[in-house]
Amino acid sequence: MSLHPTIPASKVEGTAVYNLDGDKLGSIDDLVIDKRTGHVRYAALEFGGFLGIGTDRYPLPWHLLRYDTTKDGYVVNLDRDLLTDAPRYARGTEPPQTDDYGRTVFGHYGFDWQS
Amino acid sequence: MSLHPTIPASKVEGTAVYNLDGDKLGSIDDLVIDKRTGHVRYAALEFGGFLGIGTDRYPLPWHLLRYDTTKDGYVVNLDRDLLTDAPRYARGTEPPQTDDYGRTVFGHYGFDWQS
Numbered sequence: 001m002s003l004h005p006t007i008p009a010s011k012v013e014g015t016a017v018y019n020l021d022g023d024k025l026g027s028i029d030d031l032v033i034d035k036r037t038g039h040v041r042y043a044a045l046e047f048g049g050f051l052g053i054g055t056d057r058y059p060l061p062w063h064l065l066r067y068d069t070t071k072d073g074y075v076v077n078l079d080r081d082l083l084t085d086a087p088r089y090a091r092g093t094e095p096p097q098t099d100d101y102g103r104t105v106f107g108h109y110g111f112d113w114q115s
Numbered sequence: 116m117s118l119h120p121t122i123p124a125s126k127v128e129g130t131a132v133y134n135l136d137g138d139k140l141g142s143i144d145d146l147v148i149d150k151r152t153g154h155v156r157y158a159a160l161e162f163g164g165f166l167g168i169g170t171d172r173y174p175l176p177w178h179l180l181r182y183d184t185t186k187d188g189y190v191v192n193l194d195r196d197l198l199t200d201a202p203r204y205a206r207g208t209e210p211p212q213t214d215d216y217g218r219t220v221f222g223h224y225g226f227d228w229q230s
Contacts, residue, residue, distance in 0.1 A: 003214060008209070009147070010125075030123045031124040032121045032124070035182045038178075039153060
């Protein structure tokens with residue numbers, strides 16, 4: 001077993017995302033990385049209409065996502081209430097690639113942007 | 116100034132890569148990330164025929180690449196000798212996404228895969 005399996009970023013796009021009950025919520029639309037460190041900061045999720053959420057992209061702090069080898073996808077513990085007023089942007093648009101925006105996204109989910 | 120400027124992984128593809136003299140070597144074809152930690156492990160470079168290297172992809176440990184905001188691209192200190200027998204794979208193919216392959220790539224450039 002490979003302890004550090006890798007995957008091309010181009011293939012992460014489209015990887016399924018599940019909730020804790022194993023329901024498929026949607027998939028990853030893109031990864032957003034720190035230009036210098038190369039760490040993925042957040043993943044942009046598209047929910048495919050789940051919960052009537054439509055096609056907006058929801059940036060989620062990377063550490064919310066746990067990779068599950070048995071599912072070959074990511075699992076996330078997402079409460080619907082958290083999504084109601086969560087940061088989002090329309091498909092085809094791009095949010096600011098700044099610390100301010102990162103802080104907004106991380107803050108919403110209770111994470112520290114610099115950590 | 117943003118201390119942690121971000122960029123969508125989908126946009127890193129195509130970002131220019133320069134040598135220390137400022138010559139453009141080629142561009143990034145893809146990023147390869149650790150599925151679990153979300154850290155970019157290496158970048159696949161295509162040299163666009165530079166040095167007669169053709170269209171093979173050269174995986175380079177991420178830490179060899181330094182992001183240069185003035186160039187809006189990455190700078191790498193690459194000795195031609197290091198490239199002669201460097202790990203590479205043909206365009207359109209994919210190397211094994213395993214620790215073994217990572218070790219081979221990192222080892223070639225003097226890096227420790229687990230570090």
